[in-house]
Amino acid sequence: MQTLKSGIFFYVCCQVVWLLNINIDIMRLRLLSLLSVLFVAFGASAQGARDFKINEIYIADPADTSGIGYKDEYGESGSWIEVANTSYTTRDIRSCYLTNNRAVLNKELSAPERISMMSLIPKGDVRTNLTAKQRITFFADGHVNRGTLHTDFVLEAGKENFIALYDGNGVTLLDSVTVPVLPAGCSYARIYDADTEEYVWVKAQPDEVTPDAPNEVSNATDDKVKQFKDNDPYGIAMTVMSMAVVFSCLLLLYIFFHVFGWIINRMTMLSRVKAIKKIHESAAKVVVMAKDGAETKGIEMENYVAAIAMALHEYQGYTHDVESGVLTIRHEHSAWDSKDHGLRQQPVHHPVNTHN
Template identity: 60%
Template structure:
């Protein structure tokens, strides 16, 4: 029991520590946003509700923090150096001019993400779900912070040298890729638990060849000449403009499609506000009918009371007056929106307007 708790908190600590260490600008913004919303909620919510929302929001922001950015990184191309490969001298080389195996990772999104804090590994044992985070991390190669090259812009790539020599810099891993056997390569998120991408390169890969991701997500063997470290894999570039030019040279398809879309948008708006306006109109009419009915009922009550009064002569005049006044009050109140169209402000001559008062009195001359 004690061990389980200990393991849990140790894992949690590692996760938090790693998340904070690889927090990029976007996440900082996300946290700032969370802080603003939470701050606003202090003013809005009741004390108890506030606590619930605070907890829920913290949980939600934590979840989204785990998912953001890193999931856009995919292993894109791999080259496994064969020591017996005579063409090794022609391969992509590191900062020290040495050829080694390499792993290219691509940012598949249209925004910049930082790969620092993520882990690369070739150890298949990390797939064991029962393994603790610290144990996993011990079997992985960390992409360190503090190097601007780890920030990968939209659709761009970063290439790591799998030479087992991390002392050579940020772009070097602590493991080597061994040819002649199945090679497992995995990319893990900063917590060491979330698998971002993995690939197994078959042992049958010919010496001096590489393994590259195709446009449709499948993988294929490529010759050394066809490998493209830090550049797009050889594939047909999808060019929208060329496609429109070749398939719609006169612009008719574009005109029909686009006009259709513009009309659809505005027709939907038209339908919504037509129906909404109609519903509001109906509600207003129903309210008017209700008001008239109420007046009618009140009037009938007054008639009945008056009739009873004249028949029995048992009701005092004050009651008649009160009933009629009440009915009139209701009538006037409910009919407020129905204007008679007659101006009721009538001009009355008052002393204030008297021209005589505006004139200066001429002093009388006494002789």
């Protein structure tokens, strides 16, 4: 949102500059500012909120007064909703909304109407800034005045509960889940199913309930290392696969530059052949003209001289077909012509008074 505001501010500034008719390349600046607004606007709509997923839900039984369970800042345990940042980037979940009201799915509702049915995750708490793969747990206890981590709704045991997570605009649904009736002490957790290669919701047993922690104890790196250790103890498979990849990379580069080099050579050759043909044609013309001139015994000699000069010019021109024929002095950058330095006052020449 901040970047969007900055973009709009920049655009407005550009319009002001335009109105004041300040001597700047207006079209370019306006185009740039418009692009920047579009860029930041797209950036704003892709701030990464979609990386937040509802990760685990625990619904406490009000009849259970044992006090065992995940406790809030006040030492009270109850129902909770765990949300995970599934990305490898730090994301802030502030300004997003949680709700258990299924009515928010009604597309006829306006954003303010929908927001009125949802519980805001407030700003100003560092805990909402989630690092890569971090999780945050909200207590669904209806005591929103207890702090950032409390919602204004409660989850009810013994029945299905709908939970949705909305982006800060109150329109974009980030994630939702319907929690079935759960046995006492169990949670509803989102885990990765290696068979289907998708995340699925499962009932987690009481000893598998993991607030503020991953739902599965797994380390991808360790898994990969273990797989190689078990299946490729001598490193043969690794060697074959890796060398194949290295060779294919460099082989592709070889093929590309071999073909491209051939094309460049061919083009150079063709231009040379063309130049030689031109030279031959010019030379033939000169020979004809010279003979013709001798036969005419000097009559209209100026024309022949001009034609020979033209032929020589062509000859010289085509023999240097590689060069552009334009003499240039390459511009070398120095601080003297730098735009940054140009903002300073330019040195003024004062004639030296030699009489003093």
